[in-house]
Structures are given as C-alpha cells and as structure tokens.
Amino acid sequence: MLGTNVETPPVNLFDFEKIAAQRIHKLAFDYFASGANDEITLRENRQAYERLRLYPRMLRDVDNRTMEVSLLTGQKISMPVIIAPMAFQRMAHPDGELATISAATNAGTIMCLSTLSTCSIEEVASRSSGNLWFQLYVYRDRGITRSLVERAEAAGCKALVLTVDSPMLGRREPDVRNAFSLPEGITASNLLGANLHALPKMSDDSGLAAYIHTLYDQSLTWKDVEWLRSITNMPILVKGVLRPDDAELAVIHGAAGVVVSNHGGRQLDTVPATISVLEKIANQIHGKAELYVDGGVRRGTDILKALALGAKAVLLGRPILWGLGHSGQAGVELVLSLLRQELDLAMVLSGCASPREVTRDLVD
Numbered sequence: 001m002l003g004t005n006v007e008t009p010p011v012n013l014f015d016f017e018k019i020a021a022q023r024i025h026k027l028a029f030d031y032f033a034s035g036a037n038d039e040i041t042l043r044e045n046r047q048a049y050e051r052l053r054l055y056p057r058m059l060r061d062v063d064n065r066t067m068e069v070s071l072l073t074g075q076k077i078s079m080p081v082i083i084a085p086m087a088f089q090r091m092a093h094p095d096g097e098l099a100t101i102s103a104a105t106n107a108g109t110i111m112c113l114s115t116l117s118t119c120s121i122e123e124v125a126s127r128s129s130g131n132l133w134f135q136l137y138v139y140r141d142r143g144i145t146r147s148l149v150e151r152a153e154a155a156g157c158k159a160l161v162l163t164v165d166s167p168m169l170g171r172r173e174p175d176v177r178n179a180f181s182l183p184e185g186i187t188a189s190n191l192l193g194a195n196l197h198a199l200p201k202m203s204d205d206s207g208l209a210a211y212i213h214t215l216y217d218q219s220l221t222w223k224d225v226e227w228l229r230s231i232t233n234m235p236i237l238v239k240g241v242l243r244p245d246d247a248e249l250a251v252i253h254g255a256a257g258v259v260v261s262n263h264g265g266r267q268l269d270t271v272p273a274t275i276s277v278l279e280k281i282a283n284q285i286h287g288k289a290e291l292y293v294d295g296g297v298r299r300g301t302d303i304l305k306a307l308a309l310g311a312k313a314v315l316l317g318r319p320i321l322w323g324l325g326h327s328g329q330a331g332v333e334l335v336l337s338l339l340r341q342e343l344d345l346a347m348v349l350s351g352c353a354s355p356r357e358v359t360r361d362l363v364d
C-alpha cells in the first residue's frame with residue numbers, strides 16, 4: 001500500500017511530522033504543532049508558499065554549484081538554512097538541544113538557542129563549533145536579562161536574536177486544553193540560577209502562558225534594542241517583524257539583522273504569511289540590515305522563493321523537532337539533508353549555480 005507509516009523511511013519533511021506524531025507524547029506534540037486560536041496564520045504560512053510560481057531559466061551551466069552563504073556575523077553556512085530558536089527540545093528527544101547543535105555542526109549550519117532551552121547555554125556551547133546564536137526573551141528583571149546576555153556572549157554565541165513578538169504568549173488552544181506544563185525532569189535550564197526554571201501547573205490554562213505573562217517585560221520598546229547594544233558586542237537581530245516601518249525602526253536602533261517572522265503562526269492569529277510581506281520589507285531595508293525569514297518553510301522550492309524575495313537565509317522551525325522526535329541527532333541530520341537535496345535540485349532546475357544567482361524574477 002502506498003503512504004507513510006513508521007516503517008517507511010521519510011522522503012520529505014511532512015513524513016517526519018507524521019512519524020513524530022506517533023513517537024512524541026501528545027502534550028508535547030500539541031505544544032510543538034499548534035498555532036494561535038484558529039490557526040489561520042499557521043495554515044497561511046504554507047499556503048502562501050504554495051501559491052507562488054517559479055519561472056526557471058534554462059541552459060545556464062549549473063555543473064559547479066554551491067549553496068554556501070556568508071553572514072553578517074562573519075560566519076559561512078553550507079546552505080541558507082538556520083535552525084530557528086525553539087523552546088523545550090528535550091520534550092522531543094532526551095538529548096534535546098545537544099542533539100540539535102551536533103546535527104547543525106555536522107550539516108555546516110547555525111543553531112539559534114532559545115532562552116527557554118532545556119539544556120543550558122554552556123552545555124550547548126560546549127558541543128558547538130562556534131555555530132551558535134542565542135535568542136533572548138527580556139525578563140522584567142533586567143539583572144536576569146543581562147546575565148543571560150553575558151552568559152551567551154561568554155559562551156561564544158555569535159549573535160543575539162531578540163524576539164519582539166511575544167510580550168505575552170499567543171493563545172494556543174490545545175495547550176490551554178492540556179493545561180500544558182513541563183514533564184517531570186525537564187526544566188528551562190538557563191533560568192536555574194534565577195530559580196525560574198519551572199513552569200507553574202495551572203488547572204485551566206497553559207503553564208507557559210502564565211509564566212510569560214508574569215515574568216516577561218511588556219514595557220519593552222525600541223529603546224531597549226539600544227540598551228542591549230550597550231551591554232553586548234554581539235550583533236543584534238530583531239525577530240518577529242512583519243512591517244516595513246518596524247524593520248526600518250530596527251535598523252535605526254542599531255539592529256544588524258531582521259527576522260521576518262510570525263512565530264510560526266503561534267502569536268497573533270490572522271497576521272499575514274511571512275513570505276507575503278518579505279519583499280516589501282526587503283525594499284524598505286535595502287541592504288541596511290541582513291534579512292531572514294521563517295514560518296512554513298518545508299521544501300527546497302520554499303527556500304528558493306525566500307531568497308528570490310530578499311532573504312539571506314531562512315530559519316527552519318518545527319521540522320527540526322520532528323527530526324528530533326524521529327531519531328534525535330540522526331533525525332535532525334536527515335531533515336537537513338533532505339532539505340539540502342531539495343534546494344540543490346530546485347536551484348539546478350531553475351538555472352542557479354549559487355544563491356547569488358537567485359534573482360527576483362524567478363518568482364511570480
């Protein structure tokens with residue numbers, strides 16, 4: 001019979017999700033997979049890629065190819081795919097973030113570590129080869145925030161990714177129904193010293209929502225980007241921008257990069273798909289900051305489209321968790337290798353020998 005089951009090796013990233021759904025505990029799977037409210041943005045992130053058509057060029061000598069790109073951080077990655085920051089990875093596999101960083105290293109790319117990781121910054125950095133970025137959530141207690149930034153810099157992280165779309169947690173209804181909290185033995189390891197490593201157990205709400213509502217700084221403004229610049233030498237990327245004027249503000253306040261993101265459809269529902277706003281933002285920024293995009297990237301052709309519309313690279317979210325759930329480090333490596341093959345094929349078939357040859361006119 002045709003179709004996927006646990007015995008069939010996955011041939012694309014969607015197969016990984018089906019297998020992970022059978023291997024990961026329901027509480028965790030729901031937390032990973034869900035979007036906010038009606039999940040309109042979650043679906044739209046995919047549908048917007050599916051609607052775009054490619055216009056390939058022929059007879060362009062694509063015999064010698066590279067997918068390598070150089071980033072503002074001075075880092076080179078083997079393909080324009082970076083691992084997005086995602087919390088609580090030990091819920092997908094006991095090795096958690098340690099498996100992810102090892103897979104990123106073997107694939108020649110960067111992992112962005114979440115503030116809410118289940119292995120500490122120092123543990124993950126000890127497995128990295130300088131290919132680590134740190135994602136920051138700003139706590140009301142600026143002493144805690146400053147200490148996270150200092151630890152990331154001391155551990156050798158090459159960029160600070162400030163997430164700006166989450167002053168509160170989007171309402172993910174499966175988490176509310178499941179009264180989501182962390183399973184026994186899994187904690188937000190970076191916050192151990194501050195005694196903020198555990199989520200409260202709520203009877204009628206997500207424990208993560210309660211944690212964030214109490215502890216994150218809802219008074220954050222663009223001025224705080226300057227404060228962060230004053231306490232670190234790491235370049236700052238602002239993640240969660242959906243408007244050209246906000247991207248411009250990020251640049252004005254000293255951001256070196258902008259990640260066009262709607263948090264994988266998990267924050268404000270009914271915001272547009274990221275790929276549909278990318279080009280306007282690219283036109284506004286006009287090379288003044290490096291541009292990245294995430295949300296719904298599942299195919300090599302999606303990456304090609306994102307590059308054509310102005311992104312330097314994409315960030316890959318949930319499929320990494322599906323790879324972890326499938327088989328830990330090996331699963332993440334498989335996910336990255338499938339995507340690499342798909343991007344290579346998409347580039348060959350559209351007449352591009354390198355990311356530099358991916359031009360605007362490839363996409364309708």
Ligand SMILES: Cc1cc2nc3c(=O)[nH]c(=O)nc-3n(C[C@H](O)[C@H](O)[C@H](O)COP(=O)(O)O)c2cc1C
Pocket residue numbers: 031032033045084085086087114115116135163239261262263264265266294295296297315316317318319
């Ligand atoms: C389970 C999960 C946890 C996440 N945790 C964080 C986080 O801690 N910090 C953050 O900035 N973004 C977080 N994100 C958002 C991702 O960084 C990224 O923007 C999004 O997943 C990209 O969409 P995709 O999953 O469709 O690829 C999380 C996403 C998921 C699915």
